[in-house]
Amino acid sequence: MNSVPIKLEVQKALRIHIGIFGRRNAGKSSLINRLTGQNLSIVSDIPGTTTDPVEKACELHPIGPVVFIDTAGLDDVGELGRERVARSLSVLSWMDLALLVIDAGGELLDSDRLILWKLKAQGTPAVIVLNKADRSRGASEAALRESLHGFGYPIVLVSALKGTGLEELRAAIVKTVEAGWEPDRPLTEGLVPEGRTAILVVPIDFGAPKGRLIPPQVQAIRELMDEGRGCLVVREDHVAQAISEMKVPPAVVITDSQAVKQVAEQVPPEIPLTTFSILMARSKSDLEKLSAGAAELPELRPGDKVLICETCSHNPQGEDIGRVKIPKWLMQKTGGPLDITIAVSKDFPLELKPYRVVIQCGGCMVTRRHMLARLRECESQGVPMTNYGVAISYLQGVLERTLSPFPEALEAWRSERQRRLERGERR
Amino acid sequence: MNSVPIKLEVQKALRIHIGIFGRRNAGKSSLINRLTGQNLSIVSDIPGTTTDPVEKACELHPIGPVVFIDTAGLDDVGELGRERVARSLSVLSWMDLALLVIDAGGELLDSDRLILWKLKAQGTPAVIVLNKADRSRGASEAALRESLHGFGYPIVLVSALKGTGLEELRAAIVKTVEAGWEPDRPLTEGLVPEGRTAILVVPIDFGAPKGRLIPPQVQAIRELMDEGRGCLVVREDHVAQAISEMKVPPAVVITDSQAVKQVAEQVPPEIPLTTFSILMARSKSDLEKLSAGAAELPELRPGDKVLICETCSHNPQGEDIGRVKIPKWLMQKTGGPLDITIAVSKDFPLELKPYRVVIQCGGCMVTRRHMLARLRECESQGVPMTNYGVAISYLQGVLERTLSPFPEALEAWRSERQRRLERGERR
Numbered sequence: 001m002n003s004v005p006i007k008l009e010v011q012k013a014l015r016i017h018i019g020i021f022g023r024r025n026a027g028k029s030s031l032i033n034r035l036t037g038q039n040l041s042i043v044s045d046i047p048g049t050t051t052d053p054v055e056k057a058c059e060l061h062p063i064g065p066v067v068f069i070d071t072a073g074l075d076d077v078g079e080l081g082r083e084r085v086a087r088s089l090s091v092l093s094w095m096d097l098a099l100l101v102i103d104a105g106g107e108l109l110d111s112d113r114l115i116l117w118k119l120k121a122q123g124t125p126a127v128i129v130l131n132k133a134d135r136s137r138g139a140s141e142a143a144l145r146e147s148l149h150g151f152g153y154p155i156v157l158v159s160a161l162k163g164t165g166l167e168e169l170r171a172a173i174v175k176t177v178e179a180g181w182e183p184d185r186p187l188t189e190g191l192v193p194e195g196r197t198a199i200l201v202v203p204i205d206f207g208a209p210k211g212r213l214i215p216p217q218v219q220a221i222r223e224l225m226d227e228g229r230g231c232l233v234v235r236e237d238h239v240a241q242a243i244s245e246m247k248v249p250p251a252v253v254i255t256d257s258q259a260v261k262q263v264a265e266q267v268p269p270e271i272p273l274t275t276f277s278i279l280m281a282r283s284k285s286d287l288e289k290l291s292a293g294a295a296e297l298p299e300l301r302p303g304d305k306v307l308i309c310e311t312c313s314h315n316p317q318g319e320d321i322g323r324v325k326i327p328k329w330l331m332q333k334t335g336g337p338l339d340i341t342i343a344v345s346k347d348f349p350l351e352l353k354p355y356r357v358v359i360q361c362g363g364c365m366v367t368r369r370h371m372l373a374r375l376r377e378c379e380s381q382g383v384p385m386t387n388y389g390v391a392i393s394y395l396q397g398v399l400e401r402t403l404s405p406f407p408e409a410l411e412a413w414r415s416e417r418q419r420r421l422e423r424g425e426r427r
Numbered sequence: 428m429n430s431v432p433i434k435l436e437v438q439k440a441l442r443i444h445i446g447i448f449g450r451r452n453a454g455k456s457s458l459i460n461r462l463t464g465q466n467l468s469i470v471s472d473i474p475g476t477t478t479d480p481v482e483k484a485c486e487l488h489p490i491g492p493v494v495f496i497d498t499a500g501l502d503d504v505g506e507l508g509r510e511r512v513a514r515s516l517s518v519l520s521w522m523d524l525a526l527l528v529i530d531a532g533g534e535l536l537d538s539d540r541l542i543l544w545k546l547k548a549q550g551t552p553a554v555i556v557l558n559k560a561d562r563s564r565g566a567s568e569a570a571l572r573e574s575l576h577g578f579g580y581p582i583v584l585v586s587a588l589k590g591t592g593l594e595e596l597r598a599a600i601v602k603t604v605e606a607g608w609e610p611d612r613p614l615t616e617g618l619v620p621e622g623r624t625a626i627l628v629v630p631i632d633f634g635a636p637k638g639r640l641i642p643p644q645v646q647a648i649r650e651l652m653d654e655g656r657g658c659l660v661v662r663e664d665h666v667a668q669a670i671s672e673m674k675v676p677p678a679v680v681i682t683d684s685q686a687v688k689q690v691a692e693q694v695p696p697e698i699p700l701t702t703f704s705i706l707m708a709r710s711k712s713d714l715e716k717l718s719a720g721a722a723e724l725p726e727l728r729p730g731d732k733v734l735i736c737e738t739c740s741h742n743p744q745g746e747d748i749g750r751v752k753i754p755k756w757l758m759q760k761t762g763g764p765l766d767i768t769i770a771v772s773k774d775f776p777l778e779l780k781p782y783r784v785v786i787q788c789g790g791c792m793v794t795r796r797h798m799l800a801r802l803r804e805c806e807s808q809g810v811p812m813t814n815y816g817v818a819i820s821y822l823q824g825v826l827e828r829t830l831s832p833f834p835e836a837l838e839a840w841r842s843e844r845q846r847r848l849e850r851g852e853r854r
Contacts, residue, residue, distance in 0.1 A: 210649075218645060222638055225662050228665060233648055234657050235652050
């Protein structure tokens with residue numbers, strides 16, 4: 001087994017999401033129990049025992065924390081069954097790794113082929129598990145391997161029942177996760193030229209517990225040190241003074257989103273200004289697309305449906321941003337009540353079409369692959385997506401200012417706004 | 428029960444140390460098992476089953492993580508017994524809280540009185556536990572309470588055997604810990620006047636894992652923000668440039684100890700310079716006394732015994748400071764081999780007299796009370812103590828410089844040096 005690349009080391013706070021897919025009774029739940037050493041989902045011989053995806057967290061050496069997601073059988077029947085299949089397929093799109101479990105003594109089903117094609121289309125890393133090695137007959141296993149060969153995924157023979165092949169499977173999981181890892185982009189990439197200094201604005205009224213800083217602040221300081229840049233940290237009420245005392249002006253001012261209006265008033269227009277949340281959008285997702293998505297915000301009218309998504313319930317910046325502040329600001333801007341749904345989940349609602357716009361959190365606890373999958377899902381359903389950082393800057397009236405360090409993102413926002421104005425959409 | 432003051436909230440990383448003392452067979456081990464819900468130490472009816480102190484960690488709501496330290500009976504006999512008693516008494520001095528367990532059906536022993544006097548003398552918070560409530564006879568319990576009354580400690584009646592009185596005991600523990608809490612002093616206290624800026628020097632070659640900063644760095648930045656001061660973070664090779672670009676010079680430069688020599692060369696003499704470790708000494712212990720203790724370092728001669736103490740094995744700055752770098756620099760300065768003992772333990776060696784000097788780590792994982800108790804123990808045995816920060820500055824030849832922001836500490840070092848020079852000690 002190869003050693004873990006350093007980039008995985010950095011990401012220990014993130015849990016790698018591993019989805020387990022396959023037909024009913026392929027042994028998905030038994031396999032997950034074997035891999036995690038827990039016994040949480042009900043394992044039985046009756047096909048279709050797992051209905052909604054079940055999550056099990058554990059440490060997978062040397063990757064670190066992982067979550068196994070046990071899904072309903074892909075050949076489930078009836079109306080409820082079809083819903084469960086749809087749910088399993090939706091989970092598929094934001095997995096960091098998929099395990100497709102196939103009965104080694106059976107045949108390749110259409111539902112297995114559907115998964116394989118989807119995985120290929122999305123570029124999701126995967127490992128194929130031939131389970132029930134104990135029941136495998138040489139002939140059918142060879143035929144199975146023949147049909148699977150063309151997909152190019154590693155194939156491992158295991159018996160979840162007897163516990164054989166598990167070490168080989170773990171090694172294949174580790175190797176595949178490492179090979180398919182999409183690292184976050186550095187927060188401060190390209191913002192501070194050599195020999196220059198950034199100002200970071202850290203308000204203390206909201207955010208980290210006493211004595212600490214929130215992770216993006218620490219990460220930005222450390223990145224700037226790694227690059228040998230200077231980094232002046234000040235509170236939101238001392239920005240003007242700080243700039244006035246510098247012989248060489250800062251290369252950029254990076255502020256907490258919630259103080260962006262107050263900070264913008266203190267920073268001369270020739271000094272680039274942006275927010276930690278906008279840097280998170282660039283680091284974890286696609287800033288251009290999220291900026292284009294924000295062009296939908298001025299189109300909102302009272303009664304419109306808006307989806308606000310938090311990927312975890314432990315928002316380090318306090319839950320009032322997504323649940324209180326953004327809804328309040330949105331309705332002030334719209335001039336009337338909106339129909340706002342707040343989804344706090346690592347899952348994503350299946351049906352996005354009812355929403356006029358999706359506003360996604362920074363995603364500091366999930367992977368870049370996960371965030372990009374959410375964006376892709378919105379695109380495929382034709383629903384504009386933006387994120388907290390871009391939305392807050394728009395709602396505070398400073399979006400063109402905070403996007404200015406990123407000309408392509410600024411252009412994406414402007415041209416999308418222009419397109420809507422020209423269409424006179426809903427006017 | 429009162430709510431926990433915020434100052435305890437900050438200290439969650441620290442474990443509060445609670446020592447359990449009392450005669451053999453008073454039920455100390457049973458009580459600790461009841462309080463922690465574990466069953467780690469051997470509980471029996473044979474007096475003297477617990478020999479060396481046994482530690483058990485648990486969460487004690489709402490204080491957070493605590494460690495119970497089970498000690499040998501104070502009335503132990505024979506030569507080994509006396510050693511065990513000495514060990515129990517030595518543990519006493521750095522407890523955040525002592526529980527004295529007394530048999531509710533028995534009498535107050537001389538060994539109990541000894542503990543009570545020691546607790547009083549050291550100002551250690553304590554709770555008296557009358558155990559074996561099941562066996563208590565009204566008359567003797569009343570007599571016991573009468574003898575204990577004058578010490579002024581809360582008294583709780585429990586039965587470790589039957590599990591009664593435990594909630595009342597937990598409440599008394601929480602209340603007493605809160606009342607006796609000695610908060611660390613802020614790292615940057617008094618160093619940066621209003622409207623001014625500090626430079627923090629954060630080398631990246633040693634220290635935190637990628638993407639992070641070490642706790643004192645984060646704490647210092649956050650303290651400066653809380654006070655509305657500016658804080659310029661730079662790498663050790665950019666200090667001169669950073670100062671040259673400031674219109675108003677920094678109020679202070681604070682550097683990682685290991686880069687202090689390189690940084691001192693870049694900071695003009697009129698700008699105060701100190702190190703994070705020296706600030707730790709002030710925050711967690713007594714900087715004046717540790718500076719006076721450093722006056723012993725120039726007295727070291729080849730063959731002298733030196734004790735280097737780490738309070739935990741998880742030194743966030745890497746174990747090579749205490750175990751490799753300081754010993755190497757000490758021997759270079761001394762010009763010959765020293766007899767160096769490295770003690771990695773929350774305990775402290777009983778017998779300090781053989782050592783010519785004790786060099787203590789920053790103690791970031793233990794309480795200020797613990798650090799001050801170690802210092803007091805050295806004083807009582809007449810052995811000079813200094814700490815990593817002060818020692819490194821001395822060994823790098825910049826101690827007078829890095830103590831200059833603290834005139835009393837500088838004076839303590841100078842007068843102690845002078846005293847030794849005048850005595851011509853060992854010359």
